[in-house]
Amino acid sequence: MTANRAESEGRSDATGDSGVTSMTEIASPRGSPGVESPVIQSRDLDVFYGETQALDGITMDIPERRVTALIGPSGCGKSTFLRSINRMNDLIDVARVEGDLFFHGKNVYDDDVDPVALRRKIGMIFQQPNPFPKSIFDNVAYGLRVQGKDDDLEEQVRTALERAALLEEVEDQLDSSGLDLSGGQQQRLCIARAIATDPEVILMDEPASALDPVATSKIEDLVETLAEEYTVVIVTHNMQQAARISDKTAVFLTGGELVEFDDTTKIFENPESQRVEDYITGKFG
Numbered sequence: 436m437t438a439n440r441a442e443s444e445g446r447s448d449a450t451g452d453s454g455v456t457s458m459t460e461i462a463s464p465r466g467s468p469g470v471e472s473p474v475i476q477s478r479d480l481d482v483f484y485g486e487t488q489a490l491d492g493i494t495m496d497i498p499e500r501r502v503t504a505l506i507g508p509s510g511c512g513k514s515t516f517l518r519s520i521n522r523m524n525d526l527i528d529v530a531r532v533e534g535d536l537f538f539h540g541k542n543v544y545d546d547d548v549d550p551v552a553l554r555r556k557i558g559m560i561f562q563q564p565n566p567f568p569k570s571i572f573d574n575v576a577y578g579l580r581v582q583g584k585d586d587d588l589e590e591q592v593r594t595a596l597e598r599a600a601l602l603e604e605v606e607d608q609l610d611s612s613g614l615d616l617s618g619g620q621q622q623r624l625c626i627a628r629a630i631a632t633d634p635e636v637i638l639m640d641e642p643a644s645a646l647d648p649v650a651t652s653k654i655e656d657l658v659e660t661l662a663e664e665y666t667v668v669i670v671t672h673n674m675q676q677a678a679r680i681s682d683k684t685a686v687f688l689t690g691g692e693l694v695e696f697d698d699t700t701k702i703f704e705n706p707e708s709q710r711v712e713d714y715i716t717g718k719f720g
């Protein structure tokens with residue numbers, strides 16, 4: 436279905452090296468109203484783990500340079516959807532994807548897409564900060580060195596640390612281990628590492644859930660700033676956090692269904708769906 440649909444929609448699959456760099460439009464009538472510059476578009480996306488269906492027919496457009504929050508009760512498929520965007524589910528043996536997931540109009544599940552190159556464009560931040568057991572400098576420089584982008588390395592590392600709102604706190608200790616930083620600093624170091632290689636999209640899977648309130652607040656401020664340059668998609672269990680920092684909110688409910696996707700203010704103030712209202716007001720979940 437995937438390739439045929441792409442052809443029938445008349446999309447160009449011309450791409451750069453990574454296979455994910457073309458900018459074409461999906462001529463689908465069923466996108467998300469109100470999303471004018473979608474970077475990521477899922478169409479009827481199903482994900483299975485063996486016999487278990489984790490996502491059921493997800494169709495959604497994710498806007499460029501905005502924060503999109505994914506919320507919903509435990510087990511409803513938020514992380515699965517996030518991982519399907521940069522093909523992290525490929526690393527799970529039993530995971531199987533059906534339907535389409537487009538990045539700039541190119542289906543990321545096409546055979547000619549290199550998942551490693553895709554993940555350079557679509558970086559990921561996890562719940563637990565996971566710096567390498569290396570210096571702060573080497574953590575941020577790692578991806579740049581791997582890609583051979585090591586001209587002006589020091590400048591690039593400092594810029595990434597600054598964008599991740601960490602430079603001021605660590606500029607005198609760039610040779611110290613990243614593991615010696617606090618949890619919140621480690622998470623910002625991971626964000627610096629992710630943005631050093633200049634991705635377009637940053638996926639965040641509950642990035643503040645292991646942090647104290649002060650560190651959480653710094654991450655929240657940072658997420659809003661990052662959206663000036665990057666497209667951010669964030670999974671959070673914390674509805675207040677979603678309401679504070681996101682522009683769009685997608686509500687997933689049990690069964691891996693996307694029940695409502697809209698402007699965050701609309702979702703929290705006047706949702707269309709009774710089930711969403713019940714979830715938002717704490718009647719379940």
Ligand SMILES: Nc1ncnc2c1ncn2[C@@H]1O[C@H](COP(=O)(O)OP(=O)(O)OP(=O)(O)O)[C@@H](O)[C@H]1O
Pocket residue numbers: 484487488489507508509510511512513514515516527529672
């Ligand atoms: N690696 C896996 N193998 C098998 N089943 C999995 C795997 N990962 C997730 N699942 C199942 O897929 C469904 C969706 O899980 P997922 O982690 O995406 O939900 P979630 O909404 O992110 O949950 P939480 O909020 O608890 O993190 C659940 O039923 C879960 O048990």
